[in-house]
Amino acid sequence: MDAESAKLDGLKCFFEPRSVAVVGASRNPLKFGHFLLKNLIDLGFKGEVYPVNPNADEVLGLQAYPRVDLIEDDVDLAIIIVPASLVPQVMKDCSIKHVKGVVICSSGFREAGETGRRLEEDVVAIAKKAGIRVIGPNTTGILNTSNNFTTSFAPLPKLKKGNVAFIAQTGLFAAAAFWWIVSKHPFGISKIVGLGNKSDVDDAEVLEYLAKDEDTKVIAIYMEGIKNGRRLFEVFRKVAKSKPIIVLKSGRSPAGMKASLSHTGSIAVKDEIFDAVCKQTGVIRVSGDLEELLDITKAFALRSLPKGNKVAIITVTGAGGVMTADECAKQGLKLATLSEETLSQIRSNMPSWASVSNPVDIEPLFEAVGPEESINIALDAVLEDKDVDSIIILFVVVPRFIPIFNVKRIARRIMEKHHQPKPILAHLMGFKDTVESYTVQLEGENIPIYSSIEQCVKALGSLWKYKLYQMNNG
Amino acid sequence: MDAESAKLDGLKCFFEPRSVAVVGASRNPLKFGHFLLKNLIDLGFKGEVYPVNPNADEVLGLQAYPRVDLIEDDVDLAIIIVPASLVPQVMKDCSIKHVKGVVICSSGFREAGETGRRLEEDVVAIAKKAGIRVIGPNTTGILNTSNNFTTSFAPLPKLKKGNVAFIAQTGLFAAAAFWWIVSKHPFGISKIVGLGNKSDVDDAEVLEYLAKDEDTKVIAIYMEGIKNGRRLFEVFRKVAKSKPIIVLKSGRSPAGMKASLSHTGSIAVKDEIFDAVCKQTGVIRVSGDLEELLDITKAFALRSLPKGNKVAIITVTGAGGVMTADECAKQGLKLATLSEETLSQIRSNMPSWASVSNPVDIEPLFEAVGPEESINIALDAVLEDKDVDSIIILFVVVPRFIPIFNVKRIARRIMEKHHQPKPILAHLMGFKDTVESYTVQLEGENIPIYSSIEQCVKALGSLWKYKLYQMNNG
Numbered sequence: 001m002d003a004e005s006a007k008l009d010g011l012k013c014f015f016e017p018r019s020v021a022v023v024g025a026s027r028n029p030l031k032f033g034h035f036l037l038k039n040l041i042d043l044g045f046k047g048e049v050y051p052v053n054p055n056a057d058e059v060l061g062l063q064a065y066p067r068v069d070l071i072e073d074d075v076d077l078a079i080i081i082v083p084a085s086l087v088p089q090v091m092k093d094c095s096i097k098h099v100k101g102v103v104i105c106s107s108g109f110r111e112a113g114e115t116g117r118r119l120e121e122d123v124v125a126i127a128k129k130a131g132i133r134v135i136g137p138n139t140t141g142i143l144n145t146s147n148n149f150t151t152s153f154a155p156l157p158k159l160k161k162g163n164v165a166f167i168a169q170t171g172l173f174a175a176a177a178f179w180w181i182v183s184k185h186p187f188g189i190s191k192i193v194g195l196g197n198k199s200d201v202d203d204a205e206v207l208e209y210l211a212k213d214e215d216t217k218v219i220a221i222y223m224e225g226i227k228n229g230r231r232l233f234e235v236f237r238k239v240a241k242s243k244p245i246i247v248l249k250s251g252r253s254p255a256g257m258k259a260s261l262s263h264t265g266s267i268a269v270k271d272e273i274f275d276a277v278c279k280q281t282g283v284i285r286v287s288g289d290l291e292e293l294l295d296i297t298k299a300f301a302l303r304s305l306p307k308g309n310k311v312a313i314i315t316v317t318g319a320g321g322v323m324t325a326d327e328c329a330k331q332g333l334k335l336a337t338l339s340e341e342t343l344s345q346i347r348s349n350m351p352s353w354a355s356v357s358n359p360v361d362i363e364p365l366f367e368a369v370g371p372e373e374s375i376n377i378a379l380d381a382v383l384e385d386k387d388v389d390s391i392i393i394l395f396v397v398v399p400r401f402i403p404i405f406n407v408k409r410i411a412r413r414i415m416e417k418h419h420q421p422k423p424i425l426a427h428l429m430g431f432k433d434t435v436e437s438y439t440v441q442l443e444g445e446n447i448p449i450y451s452s453i454e455q456c457v458k459a460l461g462s463l464w465k466y467k468l469y470q471m472n473n474g
Numbered sequence: 475m476d477a478e479s480a481k482l483d484g485l486k487c488f489f490e491p492r493s494v495a496v497v498g499a500s501r502n503p504l505k506f507g508h509f510l511l512k513n514l515i516d517l518g519f520k521g522e523v524y525p526v527n528p529n530a531d532e533v534l535g536l537q538a539y540p541r542v543d544l545i546e547d548d549v550d551l552a553i554i555i556v557p558a559s560l561v562p563q564v565m566k567d568c569s570i571k572h573v574k575g576v577v578i579c580s581s582g583f584r585e586a587g588e589t590g591r592r593l594e595e596d597v598v599a600i601a602k603k604a605g606i607r608v609i610g611p612n613t614t615g616i617l618n619t620s621n622n623f624t625t626s627f628a629p630l631p632k633l634k635k636g637n638v639a640f641i642a643q644t645g646l647f648a649a650a651a652f653w654w655i656v657s658k659h660p661f662g663i664s665k666i667v668g669l670g671n672k673s674d675v676d677d678a679e680v681l682e683y684l685a686k687d688e689d690t691k692v693i694a695i696y697m698e699g700i701k702n703g704r705r706l707f708e709v710f711r712k713v714a715k716s717k718p719i720i721v722l723k724s725g726r727s728p729a730g731m732k733a734s735l736s737h738t739g740s741i742a743v744k745d746e747i748f749d750a751v752c753k754q755t756g757v758i759r760v761s762g763d764l765e766e767l768l769d770i771t772k773a774f775a776l777r778s779l780p781k782g783n784k785v786a787i788i789t790v791t792g793a794g795g796v797m798t799a800d801e802c803a804k805q806g807l808k809l810a811t812l813s814e815e816t817l818s819q820i821r822s823n824m825p826s827w828a829s830v831s832n833p834v835d836i837e838p839l840f841e842a843v844g845p846e847e848s849i850n851i852a853l854d855a856v857l858e859d860k861d862v863d864s865i866i867i868l869f870v871v872v873p874r875f876i877p878i879f880n881v882k883r884i885a886r887r888i889m890e891k892h893h894q895p896k897p898i899l900a901h902l903m904g905f906k907d908t909v910e911s912y913t914v915q916l917e918g919e920n921i922p923i924y925s926s927i928e929q930c931v932k933a934l935g936s937l938w939k940y941k942l943y944q945m946n947n948g
Contacts, residue, residue, distance in 0.1 A: 108827030253803030329727030353582030
């Protein structure tokens with residue numbers, strides 16, 4: 001076995017353990033250690049699960065053990081959720097038991113100051129000596145939708161499988177953000193890895209694992225600190241060749257760095273350097289917050305890449321067209337010059353006073369052919385235009401004015417009529433309930449929808465930036 | 475009567491007409507001219523309404539007239555929604571009738587090219603000669619919630635009165651954006667003015683009108699072109715002293731300027747110059763899109779201004795705390811150094827391993843006292859801290875984990891316990907349905923909620939920027 005496959009074996013115990021000990025499993029329904037065990041049961045994880053609790057014979061119907069090393073069977077992974085001061089002793093028990101990996105959910109380590117920092121060093125030393133790999137501490141850890149496995153202590157909804165993996169230096173993703181994604185976003189998730197204080201396993205190693213994961217097509221990262229910049233650079237470069245990597249890195253400002261020190265014990269990294277690293281490796285860096293990370297991830301999860309940077313805008317709002325054009329300029333996208341054929345195809349249906357250019361304002365078509373046919377006419381024309389690489393649709397939905405039309409039918413018609421369609425992204429605004437219903441329908445047909453024009457264009461710009469990097473570094 | 479009051483009289487005919495002619499009122503329920511008349515009836519406008527249509531005796535139950543000048547009674551305002559080529563003749567009829575103002579909704583003027591430009595010049599010449607004031611062309615015009623009056627041809631929901639006025643160089647606000655605001659945002663609207671091509675009435679004049687409008691506390695503007703920059707500068711400076719003005723100006727890039735030329739016939743303005751104008755006059759400029767304009771407007775509509783720039787962050791997500799700190803740095807906000815009293819007040823309830831600083835991570839409190847009491851403890855402490863000027867709360871809502879608690883009760887408790895409360899803004903994430911329900915409840919108590927941390931901090935930053943300008947230019 002060479003070094004690399006040994007390492008992969010090492011991470012496999014985190015994602016596909018056959019047997020798991022939950023150290024700190026609690027009968028008290030208000031405790032995190034209760035939620036954690038309940039997740040494994042409720043989600044239907046098929047491996048063996050052993051609660052470890054010295055004060056209980058059974059927890060949630062499962063036989064409990066006072067210590068990890070007293071479990072009779074093999075234990076691939078221990079999930080630890082006991083007070084930080086008790087963790088070194090648990091690690092020693094794990095050494096005796098020869099567990100392969102531990103996920104330490106407990107907080108109170110490096111992020112909590114000097115005592116915690118020393119405690120974390122002790123834990124790492126024990127792990128190293130015993131050959132135990134560590135994720136955490138200070139995290140919700142793992143979520144794997146392919147086998148219903150998690151180490152999270154936040155209750156989770158029914159898992160939604162998909163092609164996006166998250167690596168996060170926060171417990172949020174295997175918790176509230178997972179609910180947010182499942183209830184608000186159209187894409188599903190393959191794996192989530194919360195790395196916490198990154199005392200052992202780090203982004204680079206997980207990236208290598210995910211690069212080979214067949215369930216993962218897109219990798220999104222929330223990052224506060226970086227341990228081995230050189231190695232991360234190499235892995236970014238290698239992995240971004242085959243799978244898009246989208247990164248949100250916080251701790252950019254002195255105040256943010258200080259906050260990150262007490263969140264995950266992370267050390268400051270010069271922001272400009274990290275920026276340059278992303279540019280050189282084809283990694284898409286997101287400057288905003290989680291909303292933006294998810295908005296851009298959505299585009300990668302749903303659409304293929306554009307062949308070039310020329311955009312056609314189809315709009316019912318002139319102001320939206322202007323704002324989209326402004327935003328395209330910021331994102332390195334150009335407004336396509338529509339061919340004479342395209343223009344006359346659209347113009348033939350327009351009233352004589354309306355001028356047709358790009359952005360294509362289809363409102364003048366409404367009185368004559370209605371909203372659905374207006375969109376179809378414009379879409380057919382720009383989809384066939386060789387000088388158009390991608391399309392942004394800006395649409396408003398107002399009861400009565402725009403009679404309820406069949407957005408699903410529009411989307412399906414495109415897919416049937418135009419093979420290998422160009423990326424289409426859309427912005428919707430209007431009556432909230434109608435906007436939400438249309439959003440669900442259109443995203444179900446792989447058209448990502450944005451309530452912000454800025455985010456819509458940023459998402460398309462990110463697809464293009466990634467494509468451009470591929471073209472220049474093919 | 476001096477020049478200024480004459481001018482105010484002039485605009486009064488747009489907002490409070492006693493009698494209105496709808497030129498182009500149609501019996502065809504698919505025509506814009508039908509919707510327009512229907513709005514006036516459905517919204518319950520109490521003034522006289524005269525449909526003008528040479529091919530009908532009555533429209534929607536109202537007696538119709540073949541021409542404006544054939545209406546027997548006085549006409550304060552004519553709303554014109556006929557093809558552009560017919561507008562000059564309608565203007566001549568209006569001259570004969572001595573109408574005070576016209577709102578020209580029709581498109582096909584300056585924005586449509588050379589023929590349209592000449593048509594617009596003709597119309598303006600007729601209006602000037604007859605002393606008729608003009609709003610538009612190419613717009614939805616006016617919405618006044620205090621008397622249920624509108625000139626919009628987009629069907630509108632039940633009006634929601636409030637303290638925000640919009641001046642917009644787009645028809646969107648008296649249309650889809652109105653639905654968006656009513657169904658998604660907590661604030662109400664006093665007046666909307668769509669200025670279209672600004673052939674006569676412009677932003678400056680409307681600003682002067684709104685400065686004296688008792689229903690209006692906050693003024694938000696979407697702008698593409700500027701006709702008289704010097705005058706706008708003066709009016710910005712004068713009006714921003716008493717009412718906050720928030721501006722989104724598009725047409726920043728060459729592509730955006732070109733799109734704006736064919737949307738409202740606007741001529742390019744150097745973006746850096748406009749930026750400087752806003753800074754010098756205390757006008758808040760928004761760089762994003764309508765979402766951002768509405769998000770920032772929301773904060774001004776709901777909250778009073780902070781006394782200083784020191785922010786306390788109360789959070790259940792460490793990552794959120796880091797991102798908020800980063801964003802505060804961008805917005806000129808500082809993290810408050812919490813007093814020893816504040817810290818010990820919070821610490822007394824915390825488990826020993828948890829460190830307390832700003833951002834205040836309240837998650838460690840949860841197991842002991844539950845989420846509602848956790849927020850109360852932290853909020854009480856920072857609200858009493860003299861070195862805290864405003865508060866950002868970052869909260870996640872996940873079924874089961876955070877048992878449904880009473881957010882309304884939290885908000886009301888603050889209002890009762892702490893007089894003249896500091897600005898509180900919040901970010902919510904988690905299960906969509908719960909997030910939305912909490913959002914409605916909290917915004918009902920004047921706590922603006924954001925799903926994006928970036929927008930949340932930008933909104934607070936804007937309140938602070940406006941306050942700072944007041945302090946430096948009081």
